[in-house]
Amino acid sequence: MPVRVAQEWFAICGGCEVTILDVGEPLLDLLPELDFVHMPVIMDHKLYGQTGELTEMEIPEAEVGIISGGIRNEENRELAIKMRERVNTLIAMGSCACYGGVPALANQFEVDEIYQRVFKGNTTTEPGEVPRVGVPPLTDRVYALDEVVQVDIKLPGCPTTPDMFVAAVLHLLKGTPFALPEKSVCDECPTIREKKAVATLKRPLESVEGVGEALEAVRCFMEQGFLCQGPATRSGCGGLEGGVPRCIRAYMPCRGCYGPLRHDANPMVEMMGALSTIGLDAKQIPDRAAQFNRFAGAGRLRPRRARR
Numbered sequence: 001m002p003v004r005v006a007q008e009w010f011a012i013c014g015g016c017e018v019t020i021l022d023v024g025e026p027l028l029d030l031l032p033e034l035d036f037v038h039m040p041v042i043m044d045h046k047l048y049g050q051t052g053e054l055t056e057m058e059i060p061e062a063e064v065g066i067i068s069g070g071i072r073n074e075e076n077r078e079l080a081i082k083m084r085e086r087v088n089t090l091i092a093m094g095s096c097a098c099y100g101g102v103p104a105l106a107n108q109f110e111v112d113e114i115y116q117r118v119f120k121g122n123t124t125t126e127p128g129e130v131p132r133v134g135v136p137p138l139t140d141r142v143y144a145l146d147e148v149v150q151v152d153i154k155l156p157g158c159p160t161t162p163d164m165f166v167a168a169v170l171h172l173l174k175g176t177p178f179a180l181p182e183k184s185v186c187d188e189c190p191t192i193r194e195k196k197a198v199a200t201l202k203r204p205l206e207s208v209e210g211v212g213e214a215l216e217a218v219r220c221f222m223e224q225g226f227l228c229q230g231p232a233t234r235s236g237c238g239g240l241e242g243g244v245p246r247c248i249r250a251y252m253p254c255r256g257c258y259g260p261l262r263h264d265a266n267p268m269v270e271m272m273g274a275l276s277t278i279g280l281d282a283k284q285i286p287d288r289a290a291q292f293n294r295f296a297g298a299g300r301l302r303p304r305r306a307r308r
């Protein structure tokens, strides 16, 4: 019997769903083992019944639930709870579901400020009224999925990699435990580190030195003066068994999309430590709380006034 899978998306961009579609040929081997009973990106299965006949949202029963996106409104919260009740194993897919992701940058603002900015104070649109009817109210902030319901498997990344998605599904089908790597992006990075002081940070739009050369012969991007969040970011984007991280392979500094090294880690503290080892003061980085928690703001970023 195929394993029934229900998938939902909350505060997202859709990139994580593309990851599933991007699995490519291995997906053909997996599909006979899986029965997708609900997945808005590929099937027309409506939460209130196909003709809107239900008064409450309903998700079909499934063994596995996959949620992408953080919890941004009351409908997301209700659906997360319903999904948790319906499935045996719940997967948080992508850094939005795992840590709030980019949408959680909004946690630097009060909800009323967001409403004002979007509906009344936006310079590119006519001021309008805040919609209150027929749309779910926003939650007070963006929540990671595990702040609301128990999560069994986390697949971080913005988006997570198709390989990681396949590995998690294969572990589930075989009944073996799935674990994320415990290393940092730096641990998997082959560039040369000399720990020499750097005078200033460079603009991220400049190219690193050594593009096209073997990475083993290229100096660490941070030691070249680029802000690379490898020291504070969990590895895995290069492969679960190790491998050169995705951005490093493309001669780009790590932006931190796989999130913190541990659940309780503080990327800002870790990045301040890493920068100080090459003589850089993190205070020169504007908006550093948001910069270092760009993908992990749920529970880590607070409204600016409250931070003072």
Ligand code: SF4
Residues within 6 Å of the ligand: 011, 012, 013, 014, 015, 016, 017, 068, 069, 093, 094, 095, 096, 097, 101, 102, 157, 158, 159, 160
């Ligand atoms: S983790 Fe990234 S790719 Fe996935 S939904 Fe969020 S923003 Fe999109």
Ligand code: SF4
Residues within 6 Å of the ligand: 185, 186, 189, 190, 191, 193, 219, 220, 221, 222, 223, 228, 229, 230, 231, 248, 253, 254
């Ligand atoms: S800081 Fe970036 S470039 Fe340097 S070793 Fe770490 S991941 Fe590689």
Ligand code: SF4
Residues within 6 Å of the ligand: 157, 158, 185, 233, 234, 237, 238, 245, 246, 247, 248, 253, 254, 255, 256, 257, 258, 259
């Ligand atoms: S190198 Fe960093 S930003 Fe790039 S995919 Fe890996 S974790 Fe994400």
